[in-house]
Amino acid sequence: MKKTHGIAILGFGVVGGGVAKLVTDNKEELKKYTGKEIEIVRILDLRDFPDSPFASVITHDYSDVLSDERVDTVIEVMGGSHPAYEYTMAALKAGKNVVSSNKEVVANYGDEFVKAAKEAGVSYRFEAAVGGGIPVISPMLFSLRQNRMTEVRGILNGTTNYILTKMFTFGDSFESALADAQAKGYAERNPDADVLGIDASRKIAILSALGFDKLVNVNEIPTEGITGIRAEDVRAAESIGHSIKLLGRCIARENADPFIMVAPFLLPSDSPLAGVCGVYNAVEVLAEPLGNVMFYGQGAGAGATASAVVGDLIPIIAYDNYNPIVPGFNKTDYSPKAAFGEFKAKSYVALPEGSEECVRKVFGEVTPISSCGEYAFITEAMSEADFASRIEKLGVKPLSRIRFA
């Protein structure tokens, strides 16, 4: 049997560099647990790294990776759907295991990868795709499977959680909190994927597949970001003992596919997810007979992500012919968007001053919230469709509307 396990790293950026460092720094420990030495055989990147200790294994040509028989596992940490998709499929078909941190490609093509891995008798794993270094995929795959999931929900994006935390702690506006996040390197120059909820929608798609056995089209997930959250909303939330968090949610229904969505939600300040601040992520699983469990930690960063990637690698190396059961990645035509009209929630609504009379006519009795210079209130629980038709009747565009979780 081979004494070494060869890996190729696709993408030598922050995460790829973190993986190379972790594997190198902990060589002896890893050998103790897996029985083999991990050898970095190839690193694919467009750039050269003449001063890196890994300079000699850098290649610009993916066929070098594919044809190299020393490569047992391909670590795909490039991000983006293409060519990550093509590279992953080619690796699996060539009989190489693949470990990925790329939520976009997992959410879009996870079903094909799982199938291809099974056919080739190799492993496809992606712990780092959700929640960075937090073990959440593995527990859902291995430790919680015997439960009936009621809901899986999470703070899945550290950038938006940092921005919301800043708004709550310092009363910042969204714009000022975003600028601060950009200055600190937590938000990209073009922050759309984060602040519009796109990143979170990919992650909840993956969690939904694991919890409910169906992989939906990410574009069919109703997705609202946090760009509309105002300092006034933060003050109103605080006045009723609530916090606002951008949540990905997947909620079981009786005899129907689950609701899946990404949106800001109002949470009681003493709920476990409300206490998750700054760039931290957390995933809460509500299940029978388990009750609720929460996984919490750093959702991004070189170290945390590298930890998750190498954690996936260990059983692949340690167990021969390790081909974990990955249920759930069955592509479905079910559209959470189409079902969303039936989703029921209470809402906080802010309107221009002077709307009280109209609101009473259209919404009946509501619970007012004191708000300076505007009229804010909480509705009864009602469906999205019902809410939308009442707002249309009202004829006034809300300044804000945030659902209660």
Add this chain to the structure above:
Amino acid sequence: MKKTHGIAILGFGVVGGGVAKLVTDNKEELKKYTGKEIEIVRILDLRDFPDSPFASVITHDYSDVLSDERVDTVIEVMGGSHPAYEYTMAALKAGKNVVSSNKEVVANYGDEFVKAAKEAGVSYRFEAAVGGGIPVISPMLFSLRQNRMTEVRGILNGTTNYILTKMFTFGDSFESALADAQAKGYAERNPDADVLGIDASRKIAILSALGFDKLVNVNEIPTEGITGIRAEDVRAAESIGHSIKLLGRCIARENADPFIMVAPFLLPSDSPLAGVCGVYNAVEVLAEPLGNVMFYGQGAGAGATASAVVGDLIPIIAYDNYNPIVPGFNKTDYSPKAAFGEFKAKSYVALPEGSEECVRKVFGEVTPISSCGEYAFITEAMSEADFASRIEKLGVKPLSRIRFA
């Protein structure tokens, strides 16, 4: 290949009943994931259960379990060290897998079980022994292994956390909070194992083994319970924005075995563990390069514990010859008690009024805390040995002393 996987349940109490129910209720789902039907072949209990649907498989004689070739896995949910130890060893030697929820026997004999399982080529697993339904053993075994642990710490006992939460929320005395916990069924009539920290010491022994590769003698873990926590201490903690939690802690040291202890600690109210209230448990892992992660959920109860037990069972059934690497369970003579003198912490100390002058002489400048009718202050960080010698010099027995985490 066999189409069924036979299990025997040792102990048909709350947990054993929960396992039987979960396996029966989710028969189809479990078959889908594991490929086999789980059959409850034997249930060992001293009692008869004539009205139970499982009446026909009840036995009072363990040799029925051992000699029954249909039994592939023994589920040990009896509690206590004996005869759980003897039954477990006999099952492993007979080539049967063992899944346990019994922290006492895991903490005392985990090393022997892991060795015997390895020799027999079977599995020994114990997710339910720490944190009830929270996946924490598995993530430490499989997902976090590639990290260097800095500290593993947790709220490992729901009873004491309920009592402390009650004291903080309602200003209860320890006695009154304990009586309430007993009335609600959260505390036993003899609450010693919980309130004296013994239960938590077993769990931190197990977590220490997983995180630091050495299983210490549980009796050698310095263990303080919560019986000395007074309503005055709760008020003092609140006045400085802190919470008091009973923590099991295992803290890495440079070139030395880790500090291991169970004691109440003062935590800043906004720290993740401080937010864990009521009967909930949580385990926080601080590691490099991961950062920190926390696992949170219900630490006890039939449903949660059964979920963990069946979660252990799934890979045993699904993977042929599944024999997970369980490193860490190497018995050591190292005594955390002997090392504890070197452990450094700041302390909150409450003394009778009029001690100010003596304190200044012995402790130098301290930070006073306003406290009605007594003199309370915070010391600098100092070793246990140093603290003890100063208290001896002081000649006054503290009303309370609680370390800062």
